[in-house]
Amino acid sequence: xxxxxxxxxxxxxxxxxxxxxxxxxxxxxxxxxxxxxxxxxxxxxxxxxxxxxxxxxxxxxxxxxxxxxxxxxxxxxxxxxxxxxxxxxxxxxxxxxxxxxxxxxxxxxxxxxxxxxxxxxxxxxxxxxxxxxxxxxxxxxxxxxxxxxxxxxxxxxxxxxxxxxxxxxxxxxxxxxxxxxxxxxxxxxxxxxxxxxxxxxxxxxxxxxxxxxxxxxxxxxxxxxxxxxxxxxxxxxxxxxxxxxxxxxxxxxxxxxxxxxxxxxxxxxxxxxxxxxxxxxxxxxxxxxxxxxxxxxxxxxxxxxxxxxx
Ligand code: CP
Ligand code: NVA
Numbered sequence: 001x002x003x004x005x006x007x008x009x010x011x012x013x014x015x016x017x018x019x020x021x022x023x024x025x026x027x028x029x030x031x032x033x034x035x036x037x038x039x040x041x042x043x044x045x046x047x048x049x050x051x052x053x054x055x056x057x058x059x060x061x062x063x064x065x066x067x068x069x070x071x072x073x074x075x076x077x078x079x080x081x082x083x084x085x086x087x088x089x090x091x092x093x094x095x096x097x098x099x100x101x102x103x104x105x106x107x108x109x110x111x112x113x114x115x116x117x118x119x120x121x122x123x124x125x126x127x128x129x130x131x132x133x134x135x136x137x138x139x140x141x142x143x144x145x146x147x148x149x150x151x152x153x154x155x156x157x158x159x160x161x162x163x164x165x166x167x168x169x170x171x172x173x174x175x176x177x178x179x180x181x182x183x184x185x186x187x188x189x190x191x192x193x194x195x196x197x198x199x200x201x202x203x204x205x206x207x208x209x210x211x212x213x214x215x216x217x218x219x220x221x222x223x224x225x226x227x228x229x230x231x232x233x234x235x236x237x238x239x240x241x242x243x244x245x246x247x248x249x250x251x252x253x254x255x256x257x258x259x260x261x262x263x264x265x266x267x268x269x270x271x272x273x274x275x276x277x278x279x280x281x282x283x284x285x286x287x288x289x290x291x292x293x294x295x296x297x298x299x300x301x302x303x304x305x306x307x308x309x310x
Contacts, residue, residue: 008125010120011127011138011300011304012127012128012137013174014175015174015178015199015200017178019178021303025303026296028299028303029292029296032295033292043071043072044073045072045073045104045302048105049074049075049077049102050065050074050077050104050106051077051106052066052106052109053081053084053110054079055111056111056131058130060293061107061293062078064290064293068297068301069298069301072298072302074104092118094122096118097122097124099123100124104305106119106123106126107130109132110131113129113133128297128300132167133167134170134197136167136168137174138300142289142290143263146288146292147261149288149292150288155179155180158181158182158220159184159220160184160252161185161187161215162215162246162252162273163224164226164243165187165193165194166225168225169225170198170199173200176205177200177202182207183205184206184219186210186215187246188242191242193206212248216253216255216260217256218256220257220261221260221262221263222253223262224274225264225265225273226268226272226273227239247272248278250275253278262283262284262286263285264289266289
């Protein structure tokens with residue numbers, strides 16, 4: 001091993017894992033979920049501590065990691081920028097050196113991916129991306145798991161992304177490349193996915209469409225996200241105008257396959273990126289998707305801390 005290289009496994013973006021590791025994680029998540037539903041105690045992480053660092057708001061990420069870690073027998077620290085020295089400009093590298101001497105695993109939600117990477121580079125323990133401006137890998141882990149639960153393997157399928165070329169879109173693109181499905185993308189002009197940021201050179205896994213209805217044609221899954229992500233609030237007025245035609249409605253769902261699913265990472269804005277009749281309709285699996293955050297992240301923490309089981 002070269003000096004400075006780390007043996008610690010982190011989860012900083014979706015492409016950090018191979019397809020074969022995802023197959024393992026989805027199997028483990030299904031087992032862990034089944035045990036949870038049967039009220040079977042499963043506590044392999046007794047005496048392990050998760051530190052969660054939130055620089056942006058959260059409901060699902062906070063609850064799913066916190067409840068999940070307690071269920072696995074561990075404990076959790078919830079840190080926010082405002083009540084740590086991170087909010088008073090202590091270097092992220094120093095924070096990483098200190099925090100990672102006292103806990104076993106760290107989850108971070110922050111702005112720039114570079115900050116997460118600087119933390120990971122100085123951490124003695126695994127670091128998980130709980131959302132950055134660029135990526136949201138835990139969400140796509142849950143989304144693909146949810147697709148598999150409802151429809152089987154996602155390989156060879158078509159996923160339609162309608163909306164902003166944001167952290168979710170970048171991560172869907174990485175997933176398409178690794179897991180072998182096609183991403184149909186329709187974004188307003190000026191809000192396209194940047195392939196350099198997404199970090200996907202393979203052009204075969206993506207097709208772009210000017211009109212969102214065309215992107216949805218023949219899709220097995222239609223998915224979208226807010227028009228304005230956290231950290232971009234000052235662009236809100238311009239975005240409200242630019243995205244007005246990128247609202248997933250009944251016509252778009254009708255253009256998809258009859259058995260197409262609808263997903264949204266949440267929080268959602270009914271009447272903006274999705275009509276209420278779609279997100280609250282029979283094809284929507286958004287509540288399963290939210291719940292599955294917890295099950296897949298339990299499998300992820302188990303994998304990062306204990307390796308493969310069995
Ligand atoms: N989907 C998601 O990450 O939700 P939160 O922002 O509530 O964590
Ligand atoms: N793209 C959204 C996802 C929220 C879970 C954001 O970054 O705000």
